[in-house]
Amino acid sequence: MxxxxxxxxxxxxxxxxxxxxxxxxxxxxxxxxxxxxxxxxxxxxxxxxxxxxxxxxxxxxxxxxxTAERKAPTLIAIGSGKGGVGKSTLTANLAIALARQGIRTGLVDADVYGPSQQVIFDAEDAKPDARDNRMIPVETKFGVRMLSMGQLVAPGRAIAWRGPMVGNALAQMIDAHWDAEDVILIDLPPGTGDVQLTMVQKYKPAGAILVSTPQDLALIDAARAGQFFDAAAVPVIGLVENMAGYACPHCGEVSDPFGKGGVEAAAQRLELPFLGRIPLDLAIRQGSDAGEPPAAGDSAQAEPFLSIAGKLAAWISARS
Ligand SMILES: Nc1ncnc2c1ncn2[C@@H]1O[C@H](COP(=O)(O)OP(=O)(O)O)[C@@H](O)[C@H]1O
Ligand SMILES: [Mg+2]
Known part of the structure; x- marks a missing residue:
């Protein structure tokens, strides 16, 4: 039959x-x-x-x-002390790399001040539908569903929202129909503001990953973000160093414009795991801007993201 x-x-x-x-x-x-x-x-x-x-x-x-007793997806926050260190780039590529490893992964772009995931995922025109007053995450071509602040407001409009509105927007995105996902990565705004507060008070993540460039100033801010998660009893899964070691596309010589190894040393000092190093590489920026994140392909640029995703997957499976 x-x-x-x-x-x-x-x-x-x-x-x-x-x-x-x-x-x-x-x-x-x-x-x-x-x-x-x-x-x-x-x-x-x-x-x-x-x-x-x-x-x-x-x-x-x-x-x-x-089957309503489905386990709620594991929330993982990706944070940084300051902006421009590659938090969104890491979040997008980690989500894609996790999905490639067979982990059903979603992404929430909670950076109210500078949402960028809809560009990285080439999903700028996608507007989320709703069912029963809850948003349905939009499909992307990378096997990762997502919701971004950038899809909820007119493009280019600066979002200078205050606490309650920020919390409300975050709630809409996290309480969405994430019925198919095991893990949701949350791209946080830089620092330790309203979104982070709402997050740890209402949607406490299982763990947080911190991204920093090797510069001292970025590191000090990253350490502060680490303290914030510590105080909120959110385990810091580890630190990632981004934009280390620039390989000249012409002569191949590797230089270190922002220094090198600083994040690994800081992780040691803070007694936190060091998850890996992503080189400063023009192809990473070009891929992100063009809606072709490197983790989706098989170039050398995919490798560090796949490696860090493997460590994250191990951390997640060890806790459940
Ligand atoms: N490893 C890298 N190599 C080259 N460019 C990078 C790298 N990481 C990030 N970028 C670029 O730097 C800019 C800032 O990165 P982004 O991920 O938006 O930072 P954040 O989310 O922390 O503000 C973007 O244009 C991005 O494409
Ligand atoms: Mg960002």
Whole structure:
């Protein structure tokens, strides 16, 4: 008996939520994704399905499995002390690299002051739909669904929002229909402002990754961001050094415009894991600007992101 035949007896609005439907020896089994539905609604749906299928002459037993008890996705925050250090670049490429490793990954661009993920993901025109008053993350061509502040407001408009509005926007993006994701990476604004506060108070991440360039000033700010997460009891998964070692595209000579190894030394001092180093590489910037993040390809530029994603995946699986 083809499963499509028993789903024909269910209301069409259930279609997106029925993840399995089988009929064997008169026994019907329906697996229903009830994520986000209330107790009463769930019970009503279960009764409805049971009644409809029991009415069939070839069915004498109906079992409905509700999978609302799905584990909530693991939230991982990506932070930095200051802007322009490559936080968004790292977040996008880590999300893509995790997805390539088979981890269902979503991304929230919570940088209210300078959202950029819709550019990196080549999803500038994508506007999220809503269902039951909750946003549905937009699909991207990289196997990562996402929501960005940049999709919620007119492009180019400076967002000078105050605390409650910022918290509200963050809530909309995190309470969205993340029903298919295991992990959500959150691209935070720089520093330790309203978004970070709302985050740790209402949507406490499982862990945070801090990005810094090797300059002393960036490092001091990164250490401060680390203290913030520490105080909020959010474990710092580790530090990433970005824009280290510039390989000249003409002669190949490697120089260190912002110094080198500073982040690794700082991680040691702060007794935090060092997750890896991403070189300053023109191809990384060009790829990001063009909506072709390097982690999606097989160039040398993908390698550090894949390596850091592997460490993040190990951290996540060790805690669950
Ligand atoms: N490793 C890198 N090599 C070259 N350019 C980079 C690198 N990391 C980031 N960039 C570029 O630097 C700029 C700032 O990076 P971004 O990720 O937007 O920083 P943040 O989110 O911390 O403000 C962007 O133009 C980005 O493409
Ligand atoms: Mg950014």
């Amino acid at each position: 083809a499963t499509s035949e028993i789903t024909d007896d269910l209301p069409p609005e259930f279609a997106g939520r029925v993840s399995a439907a089988t009929l064997k020896d008169g026994r019907a089994l329906i697996v229903f994704d009830a994520a986000g539905l209330g107790e009463a609604e769930r019970a009503a749906i279960e009764r409805d399905i049971t009644a409809r299928l029991s009415a069939r002459s070839d069915v004498n037993d109906v079992r409905v499995v509700m």
